[in-house]
Amino acid sequence: MNQDRTTELVPFTIDLTFEEARRRAAVVAALGPxxxxxxxxxxxxxxxxxxxxxxxxxxxxxxxxLVAAGVLPDGDPGRAAAH
Structure with a gap:
């Protein structure tokens, strides 16, 4: 018989904020000055x-x-497609 053992589980959380900041700093450093x-x-x-x-x-x-359907961006510089 299968018993529900979810009450025995220990909650696990991790804050990735520091790792994301470290990763972004590494990317910018790799790009160089x-x-x-x-x-x-x-x-x-x-x-x-x-x-x-x-x-x-x-x-x-x-x-x-394709532009009208939003598949491709319009001709304006820096514009992304609508979808």
Missing amino acids: DWDPMAVLRGEDEAYTLLYSGLDADQQRAYDR
Whole structure:
């Protein structure tokens, strides 16, 4: 016969706040002092613009539908998709 032994369990909790702060500090340290987040964002915006430039009419219609559906972000720099 199976007995309910959940009353014998000892609650276990852990606060990950310190570990998350340590992890984030390690990431920033690994990026180094020359890391420029604004330059990275500008580069991503330029790459996005280049990726979707020069589309033919069918490709542009498909792109427009995907933007309207929220699958792809609109052309505004730094914008994420709606969904």
